[in-house]
Amino acid sequence: xxxxxxxxxxxxxxxxxxxxxxxxxxxxxxxxxxxxxxxxxxxxxxxxxxxxxxxxxxxxxxxxxxxxxxxxxxxxxxxxxxxxxxxxxxxxxxxxxxxxxxxxxxxxxxxxxxxxxxxxxxxxxxxxxxxxxx
Amino acid sequence: xxxxxxxxxxxxxxxxxxxxxxxxxxxxxxxxxxxxxxxxxxxxxxxxxxxxxxxxxxxxxxxxxxxxxxxxxxxxxxxxxxxxxxxxxxxxxxxxxxxxxxxxxxxxxxxxxxxxxxxxxxxxxxxxxxxxxxxxxxxxxxxxxxxxxxxxxxxxxxxxxxxxxxxxxxxxxx
Numbered sequence: 001x002x003x004x005x006x007x008x009x010x011x012x013x014x015x016x017x018x019x020x021x022x023x024x025x026x027x028x029x030x031x032x033x034x035x036x037x038x039x040x041x042x043x044x045x046x047x048x049x050x051x052x053x054x055x056x057x058x059x060x061x062x063x064x065x066x067x068x069x070x071x072x073x074x075x076x077x078x079x080x081x082x083x084x085x086x087x088x089x090x091x092x093x094x095x096x097x098x099x100x101x102x103x104x105x106x107x108x109x110x111x112x113x114x115x116x117x118x119x120x121x122x123x124x125x126x127x128x129x130x131x132x133x134x
Numbered sequence: 135x136x137x138x139x140x141x142x143x144x145x146x147x148x149x150x151x152x153x154x155x156x157x158x159x160x161x162x163x164x165x166x167x168x169x170x171x172x173x174x175x176x177x178x179x180x181x182x183x184x185x186x187x188x189x190x191x192x193x194x195x196x197x198x199x200x201x202x203x204x205x206x207x208x209x210x211x212x213x214x215x216x217x218x219x220x221x222x223x224x225x226x227x228x229x230x231x232x233x234x235x236x237x238x239x240x241x242x243x244x245x246x247x248x249x250x251x252x253x254x255x256x257x258x259x260x261x262x263x264x265x266x267x268x269x270x271x272x273x274x275x276x277x278x279x280x281x282x283x284x285x286x287x288x289x290x291x292x293x294x295x296x297x298x299x300x301x302x303x304x305x306x307x308x
Contacts, residue, residue, distance in 0.1 A: 037256075045213070046213050046280070052260040053260050055261070056256055056263075058255065
């Protein structure tokens with residue numbers, strides 16, 4: 001494996017969690033951050049026709065959440081946020097007593113529910129992808 | 135750098151300087167030194183030693199200048215576009231650091247128009263991936279041909295007004 005690629009993904013646990021084949025023995029510590037990539041097509045320089053290198057496809061960024069001697073568990077640490085939801089409620093009510101003379105009363109309630117944040121998926125991550133230390 | 139040194143030496147200015155220096159030295163020699171006199175080997179060795187030391191120092195300076203790096207160009211022209219992920223691929227350039235915001239300018243008759251705002255997505259050993267974040271709609275079809283790519287220049291310079299197009303960093307909106 002080239003120096004650039006620190007470790008290889010050996011298991012994908014779910015869409016945000018994966019296991020790499022490097023652990024404490026390789027100097028991995030809790031909280032270490034990695035860029036997970038897969039290798040794509042070979043890029044050729046159109047002017048010189050020189051084969052440059054294979055395109056790295058970014059799967060996501062992940063952080064070490066658990067370290068064992070030869071493996072480590074990584075979890076995505078980027079977040080995605082859904083848009084805020086704005087809700088406007090209009091309630092028309094008739095008043096009682098003197099208020100009845102004033103006609104129907106409109107009550108407008110406006111509420112904004114903030115968007116929810118969740119961990120960003122490691123897109124298309126598969127066994128054999130590489131981890132680059134960042 | 136090597137080209138610059140070679141051009142400097144093998145130019146009209148360089149040739150004039152060499153001829154001038156040679157004439158000056160020969161004039162000095164004929165004016166003050168008796169060229170028919172015999173010299174001792176000791177002096178000859180001394181002069182050779184001084185000259186060779188001087189030459190070595192000059193060679194070292196030339197070697198250092200040759201290894202001096204040329205500054206990278208201030209812009210790059212993309213040579214590949216990956217439509218599915220909106221990524222331009224450019225050659226490696228030290229001006230493009232990881233995660234900086236860059237501007238993709240459309241060149242039309244010498245006029246620059248900002249076509250995309252993008253970020254340096256990934257720096258590889260020989261290429262750099264630039265991911266489009268804001269599209270100003272100059273290429274409505276979305277699929278860029280190799281001819282279209284030749285009209286685009288990517289620079290690590292962005293107008294401050296265009297930066298307002300970016301959302302809060304750190305969180306990616308879906």
